[in-house]
Amino acid sequence: MAVKSRAVYVCNACGSRQPKWAGQCADCGAWNSLAEVAEARRPVLRGGYTGTSATRIETLAEVSPEERARIHSGIGELDRVLGGGLVAGSVVLLGGDPGIGKSTLLLQACAALATTLPVLYVSGEESPQQIGLRARRLGLTGGLAGDGIRLLAETCVERILEHAAAERPQIMVVDSIQTLFTEVLQSAPGSVSQVRDAAAQLVRFAKQQDTVVFLVGHVTKDGSLAGPRVLEHMVDTVLYFEGEHGGPFRIVRSMKNRFGAVNELGVFAMGEHGLREVKNPSAIFLSRHEHAVAGSVVMVTREGTRPLLVEVQALVDESPLANPRRVALGLDQTRLSMLLAVLHRHGGIGLFNQDVYVNVVGGVRITETAADLPLIMAVLSSYRDRPLPLELAVFGELGLSGEVRPVPNGAERLREAVKHGIRRAIVPQGNAPKDGVEGLEIVMVRTLSEALAAAS
Template structure:
């Protein structure tokens, strides 16, 4: 008897009886792959014995956390590893996902107990070679080169390790499905059974996920909904810095970031990332300005560099690295309309130095000052930090937590801060000179005088 097959989208999991060039659900092109159809269950499983109770009568449990010995990873996880949690880590190839987990598991093993590192892409000898380079050699770190989900679950249930790592979830397959490893059904089924293992035995599990060319984790979107925490590694291969960011965390804040530096001995924590990002900042150059970005509870000082030059094309270019392209177009329009700068025939390039990504609007005023400084060829004082949100009317709006931002700038030797007038009313006077501005034109008069 011929096996019945269906075509499933490798992005969202939508199924179709025939092949389609474009997924009707998520709109992805050439994402339909043929898979074996799942056999229908003959009977539904029996219902549970739980009953609804008032939330005030639910017994509370104290949240115990385990430190992995890496300060930046503990910070992103919300203070440490929660037993029974399922953590998904994604990032570009070679960014450092396996390196970070191997170092963290070695620290856990050194603290007592056993940890299980399952390598589905490398052999045990290859993992040993990487461990020797990183200085990872504790007896409690057990390495298993296996792709079968049933074998992995059997070993984990027998060992009951302190933590479990699956590297990677796309290489694991279960014999209950006939589809190829990495397919939507295999990834979804494998993640579901690993979640039951983690919750049932109170074992924290880390899943390494591949990413697509768009930067999203490959496989069905339901994979991110099933896990407790989703972490993304950000960084450029040409820069030694790596940023670990949480986009979902059921046990902590999603605003925290961890900063690492890739060295020969592996990933090292960066205690003062602001000083590191400003280490190679050029002084006395037009188009360079320093701003503050608040990532969770940590303020970062970042250098913004702008280059404005005469365009040789019919349509001028607007190129950004580390900041939103649409945000730059909006701010350039404010400069033209409210200040009177003629930028219609100019190419504008804006870069956040060090491979940092700025997502908050507090960097708006600094972006405007960098573009204006490069266009007018006027140097901004090197000991000046600029922060503030800019509206379409050219007004400068207040930002959140200005005290922490100013304190970080003062710690690194900055003497003047250009900030919104709305924040100046609530700040106490210190060693730094605080200049409150209410419009972009007023800020330009102070910064580019």
């Protein structure tokens, strides 16, 4: 029976299908995101479904509550981001800019896992010789690691699964998902339909064979994963590689994790021999000045299950423009504008003719609201040219009515601050520990005016 094809229009942002082209996707609202795809029509089976199924329906009481042991990757920071290790049958999507270290990290993890488990590394972008050269540069070719990693250069997902079924690996890396294609579709590799269908087959294989599958994904100009957003919903874990190419540090952030905490961070240092774990990331995010500097303050943030001390810097300067600049690196720029309005309304300080630049040292990106109060402190310190004490730490959420709201895990943040030499902390009233923290002076504030008075 001949299989007919038809032209449909698929959204690059959300993966929805449209019968005709339009300038805007009707489902997600993205502009100029519909692309024409030649899609094969599958023949319809008459008389209902006649196949057999190996699965069966169970009650919730019949399901065993036993938690399976996790597989340790040999890289502690990667295990932390994954929630304690790898889960058999899980699919992990790793995205990041080109050249940031995705393949290097996975190759190092494969080398550690290959000493005890069968590992298959599938590359659609590099030849086995190129992978071998990188492994030799990283010092991973000797011993059981070199013998345990099996390499396959292939882009057809059906042939990849044939080899995988024969090899039966417990760990499989696919680098990258955008290079794969399935013979069922006629579109080019990297298209929305190819990425979605290839990923669906790999996810099905992982669940059936209890194989851990790593998918490497490219990112677009705006930093999101290329391909349909439905790809992120299909996998169990989504990790993003962050960091500047010229900088020595790399950050792996968990954006989705069915088996662990979201927004967990893993910190690595890039060197000649690959990525090295950073056990104490607070030490690299804090640039210890010899003397107090205006516009700098230490904040205690929490990413996932780990409290971190980072330095927030601000520069306030008279603007020559009619519309002063508001620039935020590592923070939400829209929230910066809102906080400046709160500072004017409830602090009596207006920065209408001032350019305001804020930055988080080390390239880390802060997403939680605990950065509100330290950001205002840094801006005010730069505006008044009055340095804040070196041994001061600040955290707290700022409301539109000028109140300082508590943030989660306040006591744990304070204990982490003491470990790094902090002696005084300005925190919300709701985060005051009952028994205090030894060696730390805690100043509790309820409003913005009280916080500004405590910092002066």
